[in-house]
Structures are given as C-alpha cells and as structure tokens.
Amino acid sequence: MSSYISRILKAPSASKRLISNLIQREGKLNSLLHRLGLQRQGGVKAAPGPRPISTTQVQKSALIEDEELATGIQKREMLLAKQGCEDPWGFTKIIRRGTGRENDPTVVPSAFDARLVGCLCLDDRLPKWMWIEKDEGPKRCECGHFFVLKNVPPV
Template identity: 65%
Template sequence: MSSYISRLRAAQSASKRLISQLTQREGKVSAFLRRLGLGGKVVAPIPRAISTTPVRKAEMADPLEHATGIEKRELLLKAAGCADPWAMRKPLRRGSGRENDPTVIPSAFDGRLVGCICLGDRFAKWMWLEKGAPKRCECGHFFVLKNVPPV
C-alpha cells in the first residue's frame, strides 16, 4: 500500500486531485492518508478552454453572389423589375379557339402540358401540346404552341 501511495504522490495532477478528494471524505482511508502526510493538499482542477466565433449578420454575402443558373437569372429579372418571370400569376384565358384562330400557349420547349376547363365541366382536361399544327380539345377548342425565349 505504501508503494501505491508513493506513486500517487509523484503522479500528475489528476492523481493528486484523487488524493485530495479521498482526504476530504470522512472514513478510514482519509485518516490513513492524513497519517501518511498526504492530507491537506488540494489541487485545483485545470480550467477548460472554450472557443467561440462571433457571427455578424451585416457581413453575410448577398444571395445573388451565391446563386447560379436559373435561380440567378430569376433574381436578376426580379432586380430589373419583373415580378413574375414565369408568367404564373394569372392563368391564360382561352381565346376564340377556332382552327384558324387557336389559343396561343407560350413555351420555351417543344412541348407543354395544357389543361382546358371546358364548359359544363368541373375539372380540367389535360393534354400534351407539341410544336407544330394546332391541337383540338375534347370540347372543340384549338390550341397552338408559340416559342418564347427562356428565362
């Protein structure tokens, strides 16, 4: 037991903390350590370092600097004053719908899905409209695809 205590006496601070905790307790072990001359030495625990990084909202980058592709083009259009770059605020109204005067549907692609709300129906009838000749709905209205530049 005395060799163990001599090793504890020569040990690092963690073991010295253990000795100080044992001597503070009431009992046979604390009395024994006090007789050996180990009592009364209290070692303070080593403080732990805490690191923080300040964040300021004023230094956050502009969203336009991080945007790429379609999102960047959309943000540039909004900055230029175009509040609705995709023309989705209001639905397109059906025109006369005759074969010689079809309803024009704008699209940047070769095809587009179009829904026609026919008279007397509660739900839209969907059809795939492709570039070329006008396409007729079940209700008799004609639609044609018109190319527009992409956003």
Template identity: 65%
Template sequence: MSSYLARLLKAQAASKRLISQLTKREGKLSTLLRRMGLQKWADTESTREISTTPVRMAEMADDMELATGIAKREMLLKEQGCGDPWGLGKILKRGSGRLNDPTQIPSAFDGRLVGCLCLDDRFAKWMWLEKGPPKRCECGHYFVLKQVPPV
C-alpha cells in the first residue's frame, strides 16, 4: 500500500488510471486521498468504462505504391515485359576484338568491371574498363565502353 502512495506523491500529476485502481482496492484510500487534496479522484467509485472503435479490415498496400526510385523503375520495367532490366542474365560474347573493331561493353556509368575468359584459362582475367579509347586484355582482345541509358 505504501508503494502506491509513494508513487502518487512522486508523480507531478497522478494518473487517473493509477488513482482509479487504488480507489477500487481500498475503501480507506478514499479518505486518504481526500486528506491529500485529491477529492475529485476520491469520489470516483464507479468502474472505468472501456471505449472501443470499430477496426476496418484494410488490405495491405501494393508493392508498386510503396516503391520509390530505382526499385520502382525496375518494377515498371518488369511489368512492361523486361525480365532482366539490368542485363545481368546474358553473357556478352567477345567480338573480333581488334583495335579497329573492339568488343562493345554497355554501361550507364564512366567505368565497368569486365572479366575476359582468355584462351585456355579456367579463370577470368578482370580489368577496369573506363570511358575513352579501347583497352587491351592480356590475351590481345580490345574492349570499349558503350554508353547506354540508365534503367
């Protein structure tokens, strides 16, 4: 009982819920609350009513409504029938690879990481291909960056 009173005295404004719980438990508490100057809560002997509001069952928002930026553009492209908007599913085959006819690598940026599977190697040789003149791989093939619009 004293812990409840201590909580009441420490609080700047006693909560109605705490006081209503205390008044329901003890009849003697009402007189104590009147002595402390909390008459308006001491007189509340009635039970506390519960108010409810009807909950409307709403559907979850569609992913397209929530998406923004690149994710939304990617979803729009997939709806239009483009199954691979980033072009990651296809492997680019090397062209002739000569200096006057280099293999074109599409990119929306100024640089791209390219892996060349040279003649009898099991592992790709990786190189940074940047905007500008064609770049030569160790095996002798030339690659050039081709500008494409971003997704």
C-alpha cells in the first residue's frame, strides 16, 4: 500500500488532490497515511494541500463591436441602419395600385428575376397571389389589374 501512495505522490497535482481527500476519511487508510507522515497531528493536512489562488490583476478585454465581426449583406444592413435607413429591403412599404391598365401597369420593384405579388381584388378578404417574371411584360390579375416588374439595384 505504501508503494501505491508513493507513486501517487510523484504523480501530477490531480492525484495529490485525491490523497488530500483520502486523508480526511476515518479508518485504516487514515492511520496508514498517518504512519507514512502524510498527516499531521490534529487532522491538519501536510504538503499535498490545495494550490494557492493567484491574486494578480487581470485586464478586462473590451468586447468587439458587431460591426467589426459582420460581413456581407449583414454588414451592409448595419451600415444602412446607422445612416438612418431602418428598412433597406422595403418590407414595410405597401405598393399602392396605380391605374393598372395594360398601357400603364402598376410597377413592382425587385432585385431578382421574379417576385411574388398579392393583389387585393375588389371586396375580397384574401389577396390573390401571382408570380411576376422579369421580361415577361405586364401580367394581369383576375380582377383585370396589370402588374409589371421593374429591376432595381440590390441593397
């Protein structure tokens, strides 16, 4: 048993912590550790005690701003919001229907080749959804209203 304890004492501090826990227990193991000189009189621990706590001051590092970490579209959105544009994609703006005739259709802006448009026809509660394609010409809704896609630059 003493060779086992001597090997533990030569091991890293994690094993020494195990010995310090064993010292506190009562019984045959406690008396063996006492005979080996690993425990002092009065239950006070010997050398393999806990490690001291470092008291050196640590500098608090500053947090990195989101703008420094962002890239791509997210960064462009943050820069536009900083300039005062809260809705760069135009989601909150409702496009009002114009005259809607074939020679004067309602213009729908899009940065893509197609866009989904909902038309509130007459007294209907739900919109009629349709895809408007680029270079397709004016598209007619069920109510007779015409829509056309206008290409705009992306954000």
